[in-house]
Amino acid sequence: MKKNVSTKVKISAHIVGCALLFINLFMQKVVGQTTGFTGVNVSYLGEMVTHPGIKVGVDYGLSAWSKVKAEGKERERKxxxxxxxxxxxxxxxxxxYxxxxxxxxxxxxxxxNPxxxxxxxxxxxxxxxxxIPNVYEISPSGDINKVQVGYDYLSSLCFITLGRSINRQNDNSMSLFVKPQFMYAIPNFTYGTGYFFLELGVNLKIKET
Amino acid sequence: MKITTIYIFLMLAFSFYSCEKFEFTEDADTFYHLKVSDAVIPVWVKGNTESKKFVVFVNGGPGLTSLDVAHMDALGWEGSLEDEIAMVYYDQRGTGNAQGRIPQETLTLRHYLLDLKSVVQSIHGMYNGAQVFLMGHSFGGFIGQSFLLEDENSHLISGWINIDGSTIVDNEITWQYRHGFLIDIANEQMSEDSIKWSNAIEWAQNNNPIESQSQKEEWRKFIGHAGEGLIPTDDLNISARDFLGVIFNSSYNIFPAYLSANSSLVSYKLYTDAEGTNLLPLLHKIEIPVLTIWGKYDDVIPPQLGMDGFNALGTVANRKEFILFQESGHQPFVNQADLFTKKVVEFVNDI
Incomplete structure (x- = not known):
């Protein structure tokens, strides 16, 4: 099982890397120069809020633009x-569980916003x-054996993040965010399994987008 | 990255090396899973394992759950039954906390009996010298009796507790018993409202058998609904706090447990598989000690059906008992909780 996990992790990492490269090339072609790595996220990930976890990620800017709104005669809002x-x-x-x-x-x-x-x-x-923890199986002869049981899924995710910068003195600003998200993992009985996560984290910006 | 590596290691440690204790103690709290072909069945042993009396609760529905009910202590067994004996709760395949990539073709009675056998065998294996009893409610009674009728399963069980449990999964026959139930109730209640109950008897005499939806609705008008008068309430004692506890502080993932089609699919498949089954002619093969508890006002599975099932058992007379709870409906453990606990504990301790 460990070997299969390792292989699948490697495959997933390759998929992520290829996707990153493809999207980078695509966006360069479509919208011009990408902005590169812009930040790192580290967060508490609460499955159904209270079941603890951790999540780390990096932000890679694909495209950036700004909109300037005039507010009055001499003020602008970017x-x-x-x-x-x-x-x-x-x-x-x-x-x-x-x-x-x-x-x-x-x-x-x-x-x-500004x-x-x-x-x-x-x-x-x-x-x-x-x-799954503490799984046992009864053999045909009646013996009880502890077994390792786990499952692989293709998982989809949708989320909204609300955050605020807390240190905007320089380019390496930090922000706090809250990120509720819903994950749906397939295949499973009957079709798939849903999960709700609440992510509370810190984003460390590396450079301005 | 170093911190992440350490955390992943800790998560692996939690998952692979967290272990539950299978011990004889007055307040056991042991949770484990059983892999039965494609299903992973969660099992929770609670209460007084030191008694060496383990009662495996088989819930009804079909498609209902047990672990959440146990977590909320909705049946009040934490401070009663569990003080005296060990209760074993499990979620049947496809419901509640059960996991696994279960093919829908395995939602059959045969697989549910195999799952139950694994649960029973696991108790015998983990707790040396344990006596294992089965306690089935409603459709769980059908599962329990079907289990006892199969192969050598009876030898694994020290006693059977049947609580308003089905012996027939046949709509037509069940409604014949409900027809008789209306007449019995009408005769009993005649002095309370002679006009109403005379009308009920006349209606019953002119509507035999009860087959159409309109007849069933008319029957219901005479009997009433649970909690609205004659039929005692079905409501469990669950607070908002209890329910929030299941959502945020239990082993449950609410999405497969409550926010999916799993339970309704299980209910449909299992009922369809069992439909047309009548265990009455087979019950003579059950010879182990039996306690049958029935609510006098059980409008779901009428008491006469329970009595017929009891009389069909092969158990000798001095090893079986039928108790009609006078103030109960389909859930005597709700309506007369103290008496229920007393009778179950007496039965278990007598064996």
Whole structure:
């Protein structure tokens, strides 16, 4: 099972890498120069809020633009918008149910206002592996053996993020965010399994988008 | 990256090396899973394992769940039954907390009996010297009796507790018993409202058998609904806090458990598979000690059906008992909880 997990993780990583390269090339062709890596995210990931986990990811800006709104005679309001590719990996621990590990690249539309408040909307598609604790099996002879049981899934994700910068003194600003999200993993009985996560995290910006 | 590596290791440690204790103690709380072909069945042992008396609860529905009910202590067994004996709760395949990529073709009675056998065998295996009892409610009674009638399963069970449990999964026959139930109730209640109940008897005499939807609705008008008068309430004692506890602080993922079509599919498939089955002619093969508890006002599975099932058992007279709970409906453990606990504990301790 460990060998299969390792192989599947490698395959997933390759898929993420190829997707990243493809999207980078595509966006360069379509919208010009991408913005490169723009940030790192580290967060508490609560499956159904209370079952603890962790998630880390990086932001890779694919495209960025801004909109300037005039407010009065001498004031302007700049809204920054961008498309960000954000591969992430994480895990969660749901006691007496399962432990989950996932790799999910995310694609999101990000909007930042001059005061540092931002929101993004996005989707993701990736790989989820679950492991069920304390599983036993009765053999035909009646022996009870402990067995390892887990399942692989293709998982889709949709989310909204609300955040705010807390240190905007320089390019390496930090922001806090809250990110409710819904994941749907297939295949399973009857079709798939849903999960709700609440992500509370920190984004460390590497450079301005 | 180093921190991430450490965290992943900790998660693996939690998942692979967290272990539950199978011990004899007054307040056991042991949770494990059983892999039965494609299904992964969650099992929860709670209560007084030191008694060495384990009662496996087989819930009804079909398609209902047990682990959430146990988590909420909705039946009040935490401070009663579980103080005296060990209760074993499990979610049947395709319901609640059960996992696994279960093919829909396995939603059959045969597979549910195999799952139950695994649960029973696991208790015998994990707790040396344990006596295992089965307690089935409603459709769980049908599953329990079907289990006892199969192969050598009876030898695994020290006693059978049947709580308003089905012996017939046949709509036509069940409605014959409900027809008789109306007449019995009418005769009993005649002094309370002679006009109403005379009308009920006349209607019953002119509507035999009860087949159409309009006849069933008319029958219901005479009997009433649970909690609205004659028929005791079916409501479990669940608070909002209890329910939130299941959502946020239990082993349950609410999406497959409550927010999916799983339970209704299980109910449909299992009922369809069992439909037309009448266990009455076979019950003489059950010879182990039996306690049958029935609610006098059970409008779902009328008491006469319970009595017919009891009389059909092969168990000798001094090892079986039928108790009609005078103030109960389909769920005597709700309506007369103290008496229920007393009778179950007495039965289990007598064996």
């Amino acid at each position: 809204i920054s918008k961008s498309i960000v590719f954000s591969p992430s990996l994480g895990s969660f621990y749901h006691k007496r 399962q432990t989950g590990f996932f790799i999910i690249p995310e694609l999101k539309y990000l909007r930042v 005061k540092g408040f931002y929101y993004d909307l996005g989707i993701g598609l990736g790989y989820l592996r679950t492991v």
